[in-house]
Amino acid sequence: MSVADAIRAATVHIAVASDTPRLDAELLMAHALGLSRTDMLLRQRDLDVPAAFTALVERRCAGEPVAHIVGTRDFWTITLAVTPDVLIPRPDSETLIEAAVAHFGGRGPATVLDLGTGSGALLLAALAEWPQATGIGVDASPAALAVAQENAARLGLASRAAFRLGDWAAGVEGPFDLILVNPPYIGTDEPLSGDVLRDPPSALFAGRDGLDDYRRIVPDLQRLIAPGGFAAIEIGHRQTSDVSALLAGQGLKVAVRQDLGQRDRCLAVTRPG
Incomplete structure (x- = not known):
């Protein structure tokens, strides 16, 4: 079986567990071959199907996220290591970086605060976008902070990124030019499905109405x-x-930004005057 045939067959199987079965199959094939997805697609006619591919497809069909299988996830312009200890970065969250780019333009922020940093996705994407910036990532999970620190080191950003264990903005002294926040916002009774079921519950749920963490974060923003x-x-x-x-x-002052699916996804917040 050719690589192209194997990807087509895997796409059919993965469709029972994923909304993006073709992409998943291509990413798993690239991982099995030790290539980037782009290189794999360009060279697929000259490649043999690796023996490990079938097992990877079976793991995906069983519901394991691709990011956990391959160990990485692309986000904005960077590639992040991902483990079950952190929320898997998703394209919807790139809306926050897009909003920041629209606000600052080429000028960029000098200081960045990322509350609930997880894998470090938002902070490290911002530091990659603005090479003059430095930032702090705060998280309540030591395991998540270890992942974020690893990502900063691998991306060559460790000298500009500091990480600390903390409870949102408690004890954080500002101010900061850019604050990025992706808190838990799912109500405890809301049904979930798909890859989100493998994310840490602490990164998902925020009380019955999903607003508990906003209520704790918002009062600190004026000073930060x-x-x-x-x-x-x-x-x-x-x-x-x-x-x-x-x-x-x-x-x-609040403005709304929408994600690629045209859903409200980001609140852009400034201080009046």
Whole structure:
């Protein structure tokens, strides 16, 4: 069987467990071959199907996320190591970086704070985008911080990224030009399916209405956003009004940014005046 035939066959099988079966099959084939997906696709006519591919497909069919199988996930312009200890970075979260780019343009922020850093995705994407910036990533999970530190070192960003164990913004002294926040925002009674079932529960759930962590984070933003600064906060697409009201109650100005699916995904926050 050729590589192309094997990918087509795997796509059919993976479809029972994934909304992106073709992409998953290509990523697994590339991983089995030790190549990038682009190189694999360009060279597939000259390659043999590796013996390890079948086992990788079986793991995906059993519901294991591709990011856990291959150990990495692309995000913005960087590639991150991913483990079951961290939320798998998703394209929707790139909306926060897009909003920051729109706000700062080529000028860029000098200082960045990432609350709930997890794998370090948002902080490290920002530091890669603006080479003059430095930043701090805060997380309540020591295991997640270990992953973030590994990613910073592998990307050559360790000298500009500091990580600390913490409870959101408690004890954090600002201000910062850019604040990035992707908190848990799923209600405890909401049904889940797909890869999100393999994410750490602590990174997903925030009380019955999904707003518990916003209520803890928002009161600190006024003191942490520098003059002319900006905060980008990820939300569930039905939470725009509730979280916007919390922010407005602290005297902050709020605008909404949508993800690629045209769903509300990011609240762009500034200090008036």
